Amino acid sequence: FTTNLSGSRKMLQIGIGVSTQYDDTVMMxxxxxxxxxxxxxxxxxxxxxxxxxxxxxxxxxxAGAIRDTINAKLEFLENFGGxxxxxxxxxxxx
Numbered sequence: 001f002t003t004n005l006s007g008s009r010k011m012l013q014i015g016i017g018v019s020t021q022y023d024d025t026v027m028m029x030x031x032x033x034x035x036x037x038x039x040x041x042x043x044x045x046x047x048x049x050x051x052x053x054x055x056x057x058x059x060x061x062x063a064g065a066i067r068d069t070i071n072a073k074l075e076f077l078e079n080f081g082g083x084x085x086x087x088x089x090x091x092x093x094x
Contacts, residue, residue: 001013001014001015001016001038001041001042001045003042003045003046004046005045005046005048005049005050005053005093006046006047006048006049007049007050008049008050010050010093010094011093011094012045012048012053012091012092012093013090013091013092013093013094014045014088014089014090014091014092015088015089015090015091016041016063016066016086016087016088016089017086017087017089018030018067018070018083018085018086018087019083019084019085019087020082020083020084021084022082025080025082026074026080026081026082026083029074029077029078029080029082030070030074030083033073033074033077033078036073036077037070037073037074040069040070040072040073041066041069041070043069044062044065044066044069045062045066048062048065050093053093054093059088059091063085063086063087063088064086066086067083067084067085067086070083070086071083
């Protein structure tokens with residue numbers, strides 16, 4: 001994902017992975033609704049400022065917000081979320 005940050009000229013480029021303790025149905029739901037999930041994830045990231053994502057605590061908050069947003073969208077679409085963690089596989093602020 002690449003998006004502008006709120007109130008900044010900088011952009012954030014991240015790669016994410018998700019984990020769940022549930023069965024493969026959760027991951028199949030993520031795959032099936034990938035476009036909708038990408039859209040809501042970009043919306044969440046764009047609400048954060050450069051200062052908020054610079055620190056490790058800020059990154060943890062961002063990961064939690066992305067997780068909650070993914071789960072909310074999956075609950076709306078499939079009546080079950082199931083994502084427990086969001087992990088950053090890459091994180092570049094430029």
